[in-house]
Amino acid sequence: MIGTAIAILRKDLTIELRTRESVPAMVLFSVTVFVLFHFGLDRDTLEGDLATGVIWVTLLLAALLGINRLYVAERDQGGFTGMRLAPIDTTALWIAKAAALFLYLLALELVALPAFDLLLLEPGLDGALPELLPILLLANLGLAAVGALIAALAIETRARDLIVPLLLLPLLVPVIIASAQATEPLLSAGQSPDDLAKWLGFLALYDVVFVLVSVAVFDFLLDD
Amino acid sequence: MIALEAVERRFGERVALTGVSVRVEEGQTLVVLGPNGAGKTTLLRVLAGLLRPHAGEARVLGASLPGEAWKLRGKVGLVAHEPLLYRELTPRENLRFHARLHAVAESRVDAVLDAVGMADRADDPLAELSRGMVQRVAAARAVLHDPPLLLLDEPWAGLDPAAVELLEPLIGRASAKTRVVVTHDVAGGLGESDLALGLKAGTAAPVADEAAIRELYR
Numbered sequence: 001m002i003g004t005a006i007a008i009l010r011k012d013l014t015i016e017l018r019t020r021e022s023v024p025a026m027v028l029f030s031v032t033v034f035v036l037f038h039f040g041l042d043r044d045t046l047e048g049d050l051a052t053g054v055i056w057v058t059l060l061l062a063a064l065l066g067i068n069r070l071y072v073a074e075r076d077q078g079g080f081t082g083m084r085l086a087p088i089d090t091t092a093l094w095i096a097k098a099a100a101l102f103l104y105l106l107a108l109e110l111v112a113l114p115a116f117d118l119l120l121l122e123p124g125l126d127g128a129l130p131e132l133l134p135i136l137l138l139a140n141l142g143l144a145a146v147g148a149l150i151a152a153l154a155i156e157t158r159a160r161d162l163i164v165p166l167l168l169l170p171l172l173v174p175v176i177i178a179s180a181q182a183t184e185p186l187l188s189a190g191q192s193p194d195d196l197a198k199w200l201g202f203l204a205l206y207d208v209v210f211v212l213v214s215v216a217v218f219d220f221l222l223d224d
Numbered sequence: 225m226i227a228l229e230a231v232e233r234r235f236g237e238r239v240a241l242t243g244v245s246v247r248v249e250e251g252q253t254l255v256v257l258g259p260n261g262a263g264k265t266t267l268l269r270v271l272a273g274l275l276r277p278h279a280g281e282a283r284v285l286g287a288s289l290p291g292e293a294w295k296l297r298g299k300v301g302l303v304a305h306e307p308l309l310y311r312e313l314t315p316r317e318n319l320r321f322h323a324r325l326h327a328v329a330e331s332r333v334d335a336v337l338d339a340v341g342m343a344d345r346a347d348d349p350l351a352e353l354s355r356g357m358v359q360r361v362a363a364a365r366a367v368l369h370d371p372p373l374l375l376l377d378e379p380w381a382g383l384d385p386a387a388v389e390l391l392e393p394l395i396g397r398a399s400a401k402t403r404v405v406v407t408h409d410v411a412g413g414l415g416e417s418d419l420a421l422g423l424k425a426g427t428a429a430p431v432a433d434e435a436a437i438r439e440l441y442r
Contacts (some may be wrong), residue, residue, distance in 0.1 A: 007324035015312045078308035082365075084274055087298030088327035 001095070002107040004088045008096035013103070016072060022066040023107050028215040029114040030062040034119045045122035047219040050190040052180045055116055055187075059108065060143070060169075060176060066104045067147040069162050070097050071155040080222060094218040098148035120185065128186035129194045131193055138203035146171050152221050225250045225371070225402050226271065231280035233266055233426075240266040244280070244338040244428040246421055250372075253403045255413040257431060258423035259441050264406040265305065267423065271404060272300050285373055298326055301366035303376045305394065307358050308365060309313045309350055316346040319368060326369035336364040341390050355382040360391065367394045374403045380412070410437050 016022055038044075047056060072121050074080045074093075083093055117125045125132065152166045154160040182199035185191040226248040233241040241263045248254045256264050269275040271284055273293030282288070287295035298314040302308070309318045319333040330334055337346045340360040350358060359382045366374065380388055392398050397416045407413040414420055414437075422431035431437050 004325060007321060011310065011313070011317075011321050014317070015310060018312045073310060073312075077310050078304065079300070079310070081274060081304065081306075082308040083325065085272065085297060085300055085302055086322070087327070088325055097237065215416045 001089045001092045004092035005099065008083075008093055009099050012073075016100070016104075022069050023104050026062040026065050026104065027111045029065055030058050030108060031115045033058045033061070033113075036115050036141045037118055039076040043120075046124055048191075049180075049184050051116075051121055051187045053208060055113075055121070056115075056139075056176055056180050056183065058111065059105075060120060060172060062108055062112070062164055063105060063143050063147065064168070065103075066101055067151045067168065068107075068161055069216070070101060070148060070151040071124075075155050089219070090222050091215055091218050093222070094148050094152065094214055098144040098214070099150070101147050102140050102144040105143060106136075107135055119144065123187075123189050131186050131196055134200055135179055135182045135196075138146045138200060138207060139175055140208045142175045142203060143172065144169070144209060145207060145214055146175075149218065149221075163217040168181035169183045174206055175203065176206065178206070225252070225285065226254070227281070227283045228282040231270065231277045231282050233263075233270055233275060234278050237427050239385070241270070241277075241423075241426045241428075243246060244423075244426075246419070248402060248404065250402055250420060251400055252418040253397060253405060253416055254419045255417035256404060256421050256423060256442060257408070257410060257413060257437060261425075262423040263426040264423050265377055266426075267428075268302070268304070268377055268404060268406060270337045271373075272296065272302050272375050290367070298369060299371050299373060301369070301371040301374045301395075301401075302357075303362055303366045303379045305377055307350075307362035309361060310357065312349065313349040314347045314349055315353070315364070317343050318350065318361065319365060322365050322368055327431070328369050332368060336368055336394075337361075337405060339390075339394060340364045356358075356384060356387055359383055360387055363391050363395050367399075372401060374399065374401050377406045378408070379405065380407070380409070389423065410434065 084092060113125060147168060152162055154163040154167065157163055178199045182196055185193040228244055228246050230243060231244040232239065244267065246254065256267060258264050266275060270277050270282065273289060273296040276290035284296060285299050287293065315337060316333060319337065320330060323330055323333050337343050340363055342357065342360055342364065345353060345357060350361065361381065374395055376395060383391065405416070407415065420431045422429050422436065424440055431440060
């Protein structure tokens with residue numbers, strides 16, 4: 001199954017590198033939103049809970065752009081049919097899509113976080129990076145697991161652009177709460193991240209639950 | 225090899241297939257004729273295990289559908305309306321991808337590309353190829369894993385006579401595989417068939433002569 005997932009992931013990354021349909025849109029969206037916040041809040045700098053809220057909500061909404069496009073090639077170009085004809089465990093498709101989304105989110109954050117730092121953040125991210133990294137990785141994993149599941153659920157519906165956010169955002173509320181709670185002390189001057197381990201544990205538990213749920217139900221989503 | 229008895233398939237309230245019965249033995253070719261919207265593509269997708277029959281009995285390659293549809297995976301070669309290929313990839317990349325899905329050796333990719341006459345264009349993006357060339361690559365994909373059953377939906381559409389001749393040993397009668405061929409080419413279809421089935425508004429009946437076929441399209 002892992003070999004099949006790697007083959008699908010490699011195919012998806014090749015297509016993304018050639019079409020540049022998802023990651024550039026996600027990056028451009030997030031930078032644009034930071035600029036909008038810059039003018040909308042009429043503030044040159046943000047810190048603490050406000051900075052935390054701006055960054056996580058922006059990343060979440062940018063992720064929606066990638067999630068909506070995750071299975072478009074499979075639906076429009078017969079990928080689902082091709083895979084259902086092959087002797088594979090179709091859970092490999094979910095693994096590949098979740099892995100692709102995880103990598104898209106990492107690429108997004110590589111650009112969006114420095115942009116946020118440059119445009120709005122005070123104090124800067126430099127000192128917070130070692131603690132911020134595990135938060136980002138665990139949040140990305142949760143986003144990727146649930147996003148790849150919900151996108152598959154919605155892809156065959158006519159209103160998928162509407163259904164994905166309506167189903168996904170409520171499911172991601174725990175990720176946003178935990179990520180924001182863990183991040184907020186890191187973006188506040190003079191605060192120590194005392195509860196970091198607790199929130200990281202919460203994120204890890206969320207990830208485990210949704211990975212298991214996705215593995216259990218994904219095969220049924222592709223069935224007729 | 226294929227045994228359908230009173231098979232029915234619906235899409236919501238609409239009945240796409242009803243009372244379809246047919247038997248195809250190993251190595252035989254069943255040609256399916258009928259007007260647009262008669263249920264021909266639906267029949268192929270039921271036979272491929274992609275759509276569940278809602279009533280009746282269906283056995284394909286020993287698998288009882290829909291319960292054992294998973295047993296058909298890797299045993300069916302499908303040439304559908306859409307080529308089941310990614311436009312952003314080259315023919316070679318597409319076939320390598322399908323070779324990995326079917327656990328087929330990559331050397332087979334070069335062999336089938338050569339067999340369909342696409343070795344020279346194997347590294348061009350699919351989006352830059354003509355419809356006929358894409359159809360040749362789709363045929364290569366369908367036979368990549370050497371399946372015992374071929375389900376072919378208008379397999380010769382968009383192909384020039386030279387390409388038809390090239391593909392004949394792979395997906396034509398000369399392949400000696402069990403085939404179900406959907407076509408609008410009445411004369412050509414009857415010429416390559418052991419059995420012919422007429423579909424109209426989801427109902428099926430054997431057709432043996434041109435008068436019966438004319439009635440089918442009326």
